[in-house]
Amino acid sequence: MYSEEFEKLVLAYKNRLFRLACWKLHDSSDSEDVVQDVFVKVWENRQDIGKYRSPEAVLIEMTKNKCLNRLKSRKVTVPETVLTNIPAGTPIDHQLEKSDELHKIKEVIDKLPAQQRVVLQLKGVEGMEIPEIAKLLNETTNNVRVILSRARHNVREIYKRLY
Numbered sequence: 001m002y003s004e005e006f007e008k009l010v011l012a013y014k015n016r017l018f019r020l021a022c023w024k025l026h027d028s029s030d031s032e033d034v035v036q037d038v039f040v041k042v043w044e045n046r047q048d049i050g051k052y053r054s055p056e057a058v059l060i061e062m063t064k065n066k067c068l069n070r071l072k073s074r075k076v077t078v079p080e081t082v083l084t085n086i087p088a089g090t091p092i093d094h095q096l097e098k099s100d101e102l103h104k105i106k107e108v109i110d111k112l113p114a115q116q117r118v119v120l121q122l123k124g125v126e127g128m129e130i131p132e133i134a135k136l137l138n139e140t141t142n143n144v145r146v147i148l149s150r151a152r153h154n155v156r157e158i159y160k161r162l163y
Contacts, residue, residue, distance in 0.1 A: 006046060010039055013056060016126055017063045023125050024067035034066045056136055060118075108158045116151035123148055 014035060021031035038059060042049060052058045109117060122128045134144045
């Protein structure tokens with residue numbers, strides 16, 4: 001891969017990877033760092049990128065893994081005394097509930113099979129259309145619809161069972 005090809009790759013995917021990182025990390029600064037790290041890694045291994053059928057899928061996977069590593073490294077906990085002193089009904093209490101709900105949903109999504117997880121993420125987070133997803137994953141549009149339907153169904157069922 002030459003610098004011109006790399007530049008095209010960066011321009012084509014940087015915004016999508018940034019949105020994915022923001023969705024995972026909830027921090028734009030960390031998200032920028034993650035995307036930059038991904039592209040540095042791609043540049044360092046540029047001879048290998050041509051081996052993959054879908055460079056986009058590789059970039060998404062790399063971004064997701066970097067985000068997970070970043071989340072593991074920054075595990076910050078709020079002292080229990082702070083949480084117990086928040087009166088019910090306050091805005092922060094509401095934010096904590098929403099945050100907890102999002103965390104539960106992400107846990108459920110992480111339990112899905114890989115293909116369902118990817119399709120759900122591409123459709124729900126990236127906002128891609130079904131034909132785009134089908135082309136990216138080398139699947140038929142009907143198959144992508146079925147995978148998406150099953151993923152949504154499984155999220156509902158797992159969520160009901162766990163929570």
